[in-house]
Amino acid sequence: MDQKFEAGRDNVQRLRGTMVKDETAPTPGFQQPEMIQLITPDGTRVGHPEFDRWLQDIDDERLCALYEDMVVIRRIDTEATHLQRQGELALWPPLLGQEASQIGSARALRTDDFVFSSYRENGVAYCRGVDLTDLLRVWRGNVSSGWDPFSINMATPQIIIGAQTLHATGYALGIQNDGADSAAITYFGDGAVSQGDVNEALVFAASFQVPVIFFCQNNHWAISEPVGLQSHIPIADRAPGFGIPSLRVDGNDVLAVLAATRIALDRARTGGGPTFIEAVTYRMGPHTTADDPTRYRDANELEDWAAKDPISRVEALLTKDGLLTPKLQDAVAAKADAVAKEMRAGCIGLPEPAPLDVFDNVYSTHNSWLDRQRDHYSRYLATLAGAEGGN
């Protein structure tokens, strides 16, 4: 067998320690891979010889910062949901419940790493430094892309399920060609793992051993379809079949996610090739604001997962350590309020696009067909203006 492949298998073995039995895995009878958890739902910090090595810099202050991030993006998410309900946004895809997956992974990245995400990674975009108004442009319907991808090294939300995993793999191929030590990371969900694009991305990433991280947020639901419909085995178990080592972590545990992502990044930066991370989490809200999950899922399931909330468990941990002071809580609440206020103002203040904007940027240079249509439409608009009294 190929030496590289053997090394990949060894990695899989090495990376997995025995931690928590995952009772949510779909098919009985299979041996479940361990799901690594460092903070239990009741806020107990559990030691792990391999993962803890990657968290040595996470002191009290940094733990509080991760907590703040999660609270802030939950507030962003809630505010955006409100904006949609108030008619200010056409649609919003909530991330409620997935805060630890997004913050833990995004805070592991360097600025020169590049993110290719789906449409739900608004917490990741926040960590990349996105302008808050830019976060909402797409969902208000003003543009198809809220920001310049190169300004924060994050591609704008991909709507075609799984397509971005190939983009990340190609980008990583470019990094490899350039001899750089940065990495590409791609975010996708449990539904995406059924897509051909994702499977082809895994093939290409393994073939060329490129520095890419496949970060799957298994939030258990692809709109109305449960994860069991996508996969009969734990998703993380698929990757070794492609020759890619994988990790399965509690996606509601910000420290486990942070450590796993750092391990994967280290492999990527040092020529170790791709890594697959399955972050087991839960979509507490609807697929989007247009969805009604009461039609397809059990309220009890929601309750079970509410008990494993990613923010509550960090609050419990901070409380045990005496860190959740009124001062901290006030500061975090003030930050969240300020962010929400700024985002709301930015959203409502967005200017309406002009009619002729519809023609802009289809091509990088002139196109005779489009120039003609633009010219005709422009003259048509002028006739309307004339009919209204020459405005």
Added chain:
Amino acid sequence: MSSMTFSRAINAGLRKAMEDDPKVLLMGEDIGKLGGVFRITDGLQKDFGPQRVLDTPLAEAAILGTAVGLAYRGYRPVCEIQFDGFIYPAFDQIVAQVAKLHYRTQGKVKMPITIRVPFGGGIGSPEHHSESPEAYFTHTSGLRVISVSNPQDAYTMIRQAVACDDPVLYFEPKRRYHTKGEVDETQELRDALPMESARVVVAGTDVTLVAYGPLVQTARDAAVAAADEGISVEVIDLRSLAPIDFAPLEASVRRTGRLVITHEAAQSGGLGAELAASLTERCFSYLETAPVRVTGFDVPYPPSKLEKYHLPDLDRILDGVDRALGRPNSLSGLEG
């Protein structure tokens, strides 16, 4: 000037493009050591290395999808689709990503990707090896689509396609790969006819005959045959299928008053439909007769023993010319 085959001309154009810009890289199936099933990339991996001439796993969607990522990173990928009928797995990445990213990102992300597609029939292949899928792509905003008909254009236009900041589909008429022609390799791109331009390849006064790719040669032959009967056919090589360069077409139709369009692709919804509609809109009062389309039938590409009946040939094109002229014994008067 040097004499070379069509396939050699593409090879030389790719080589020049790679020499001119270190960010140009080639990706595709069997394009490295083998040099491609048609040998278009022959010797390039040896000279530029496996990092710039990548043999990829057999997954067309991934070839295009990773090309998108490479373009994000500042590369200019040239993707080879081995055969026309193999492009469909990549369709989503081409029409939903490659075509739309510049628009989606308000021009922030450029997609300078060239997609080479050996296309068309006439080589006796089994199913999926002889198709003409160009209209799927001309219908998609954000793509540029070109087709070459001679070694000089093959050489120049592959360089233009690679240098273009927009995605370009480059359709190569595989049955003409062995045609030889003179190629000027010293011409600067800035002096060459832009790839968006159509070209009058045979001047004439009675009928305008529009063709592209493999049928340009057939159309030229038809013009020679028609001349024997005293009919002057003007042949225009479309070259760019999206956007179509309408100015020379309009000028020609206004002079001749008669229009024949030929392509191998099926008739319904094909390029001929767009040409006939647009030129009728623009030249209605100049037309003496309705535009005539001579095309492949609305059938899946047939088995090789049947392809000679499906492909427009010299006689069918001449019949089209006769129809446009309302000549006796032609199928003129036949509607629909």
